[in-house]
Amino acid sequence: MNVDIDHVRALMVEACRRSAVPAESVDLVVDHYLLGETQGKYSHGVAKFCFESQFFGERQGSPRTVRERGVLAIVDAQREIGPVSADHAVRIAADRARELGAGIVGMINTQRYGILSPWAEHLARAGFLGIVMNTSRADSTVEGARTPFLGVNPISYAVPTTGEPLVVDMSTTKSPMGVLWEARRGAAQLPAESFVDLDGDFTVDPHLAESAMVFGGHKGFAVSLLIQIMTGSLFGFPMGPGVESTWTTGYTFIAIDPSFGGELDDFPNNNARLVEVMEGVGTRDSQPFRIPGRRSRAHVRKVTALGKLDIPDSVYRRLRARAAGDFVSD
Structure with missing residues (x-):
């Protein structure tokens, strides 16, 4: 579902307040997980915030x-x-x-x-x-x-x-463990040849997967x-x-x-020259050579301009529960 970024942020801030995150740390915590979401690293964005927020109150x-x-x-x-x-x-x-x-x-x-x-x-x-x-x-x-x-x-x-x-x-x-956790919650298949079962055989079943490859x-x-x-x-x-x-x-x-x-x-100048070399690398499909970090930045710019996040219904429900003070439901 498409949700306004500002609304998602407000729910995350309220969840932090409910879990007694120190006021001076709230922006740092919320902005960190929102950045993961806007970069397209969904297993490390809002879903990860919903999972980790259950432990916020354990800080000593x-x-x-x-x-x-x-x-x-x-x-x-x-x-x-x-x-x-x-x-x-x-x-x-x-x-x-x-x-x-x-x-x-x-x-x-x-x-x-x-x-x-x-x-x-x-x-x-x-x-x-x-x-x-x-x-x-x-x-x-x-x-x-x-x-x-x-x-x-x-x-x-x-x-x-x-x-x-x-x-x-x-x-x-090949895939982060967050992918496995979310697949188990949503009954989705895993990426091929990324996880193995107890016998060491590849599996796409999140309930049979035991190890990441x-x-x-x-x-x-x-x-x-x-x-x-x-x-x-x-x-x-x-x-x-x-x-x-x-x-x-x-x-x-x-x-x-x-x-x-x-x-x-x-x-920095030498590093910039190396980046220029990479920008000039030819590819077989004539597409621009993929330079680390640029795809994530482009995704952030696109999502920020739209002002909306495409969040799975199940993740949005968990986020609303966290904002209401429920850190148990999954």
């Missing part, structure tokens, strides 16, 4: 740094709401990068957020190379295996250019494994089957200041 306090040495810092988020704790970690990473050339922040004991790209882009707009990643429970596996042993391990990175930052935001599974065969597995380590053992956080809950899930935020390596104005 503001994030605090519990250990730091050199470029590294570890943050105990104290079960803070995901977008709020991520904003905190990004700022710490940026501060350390300004002082030391790099900031590498590991965070644990936090609620989840939606898309990763806003945090990486925040760092890029400050002139840094920004990298953001997190793990999850062991919900993914590799082709040929039957046992899930990795988190879904998404990653986003961004660099400044002379225009908009160049931004990548991707899961290391890592992309790219053995090479994709290697990328996911690196993220697992960088969100886990690097900071002494649990990994794989050791991640037992939201509160033991690791998050990593990295800011790198190129000026410490001698690069000043040339960093």
Whole structure:
């Protein structure tokens, strides 16, 4: 159904009020999930807000740094709401990068957020190379295996250019787990060859699916494994089957200041020249070469101009329930 963006936002704000989100954090939380929706990342937009809002009241306090040495810092988020704790970690990473050339922040004991790209882009707009990643429970596996042993391990990175930052935001599974959750709620089929059952066979039945499939065969597995380590053992956080809950899930935020390596104005300029090269890449179908982040930005512009969101009836019902103070119905 088509719903005015302002109306959706008002319902989200009311849901935050009902769940005792601090007034100074409401806009940050609502805008984060609305951005995911307007980018077309529906599994990480309003539906994700409806799911995560049931935990907002579990926050215990503001994030605090519990250990730091050199470029590294570890943050105990104290079960803070995901977008709020991520904003905190990004700022710490940026501060350390300004002082030391790099900031590498590991965070644990936090609620989840939606898309990763806003945090990486925040760092890029400050002139840094920004990298953001997190793990999850062991919900993914590799082709040929039957046992899930990795988190879904998404990653986003961004660099400044002379225009908009160049931004990548991707899961290391073929489809995010949010797709599975929504398919179970709506009795929809899953994307082909994206999830496997208990025997390791591909399935499109959301009720038979047990694991998300890592992309790219053995090479994709290697990328996911690196993220697992960088969100886990690097900071002494649990990994794989050791991640037992939201509160033991690791998050990593990295800011790198190129000026410490001698690069000043040339960093965004060189990145912009690379983007120009990509813009000139020929394709077999004569369509423009797909540059990371541009499709999402175009979707935001289109939706914003229309002033409406196309939201499934079931998600809209859940959102209205949250705004009425019902954080249980699904």
